[in-house]
Amino acid sequence: MTVVDHPLAGHLLADLRDAGTEPERYRTLAERLTSVLVLEATRSLPTVTETVQTPITATKVTRIGRHVVAVPILRAGLGMLSAATDLLPDIGVGYVGLERNEETLQPTEYYYKAPSLDDASVLLLDPMLATGGSAAFAAKLLRDRGATDLTLVCIIAAPEGIERLTQSDPNIRIVTACVDEGLNDVGYIVPGLGDFGDRLFGTF
Numbered sequence: 246m247t248v249v250d251h252p253l254a255g256h257l258l259a260d261l262r263d264a265g266t267e268p269e270r271y272r273t274l275a276e277r278l279t280s281v282l283v284l285e286a287t288r289s290l291p292t293v294t295e296t297v298q299t300p301i302t303a304t305k306v307t308r309i310g311r312h313v314v315a316v317p318i319l320r321a322g323l324g325m326l327s328a329a330t331d332l333l334p335d336i337g338v339g340y341v342g343l344e345r346n347e348e349t350l351q352p353t354e355y356y357y358k359a360p361s362l363d364d365a366s367v368l369l370l371d372p373m374l375a376t377g378g379s380a381a382f383a384a385k386l387l388r389d390r391g392a393t394d395l396t397l398v399c400i401i402a403a404p405e406g407i408e409r410l411t412q413s414d415p416n417i418r419i420v421t422a423c424v425d426e427g428l429n430d431v432g433y434i435v436p437g438l439g440d441f442g443d444r445l446f447g448t449f
């Protein structure tokens with residue numbers, strides 16, 4: 246697991262945590278912080294070497310050598326998608342729609358659509374890894390559809406979620422901005438930032 250302890254990540258996360266941050270600014274902050282996380286999540290992508298002609302001379306250059314597919318978990322993961330598509334314009338995009346039942350904390354699937362995952366590096370985007378039920382469900386869905394190289398990019402992870410996800414999918418990589426203390430008795434991350442989806446879309 247990688248915890249991105251860059252000062253900029255901490256700075257952006259501070260405002261995301263702040264209960265006074267309004268949805269408009271929330272969306273901007275989520276996008277910026279995701280850019281930092283995606284840079285880390287793509288650090289080990291394979292590269293290919295080519296030759297280009299600069300105005301001065303020919304030189305060897307490197308380019309990304311594998312197709313990347315981003316899969317946000319609806320709805321909160323949508324707040325992370327534009328950062329991935331901005332950084333990697335050739336990216337494929339899939340969607341997994343999941344909603345956590347507030348009493349049982351079990352995820353229910355309501356949507357799935359994705360391009361081929363064969364030979365792709367798949368970035369699963371979901372800001373909150375709480376019990377880990379949603380991420381584990383989505384990871385299994387993507388594995389069953391051919392994902393071999395799979396990374397969860399999340400903004401905050403709870404230890405309970407990390408444990409659950411890595412138990413169910415030992416080969417998944419996790420890139421996060423912070424590991425928080427744990428969960429409260431209604432399954433929210435403490436100190437966390439509240440309900441990411443509600444804060445992103447103003448559904449209070």
Ligand SMILES: O=P(O)(O)OC[C@H]1O[C@H](OP(=O)(O)OP(=O)(O)O)[C@H](O)[C@@H]1O
Nearest residue numbers: 319320321344345375376377378379442
């Ligand atoms: O680790 P877990 O305990 O499964 O909780 C995390 C999930 O909860 C939130 O989604 P939510 O179900 O609130 O849906 P939303 O994105 O539509 O708000 C969040 O975006 C994760 O998908």
Ligand SMILES: O=c1cc[nH]c(=O)[nH]1
Nearest residue numbers: 375433434439440441
């Ligand atoms: O703390 C939490 C847990 C699940 N989903 C959220 O949006 N926040």
Ligand SMILES: [Mg+2]
Nearest residue numbers: 440441442443
């Ligand atoms: Mg929610």
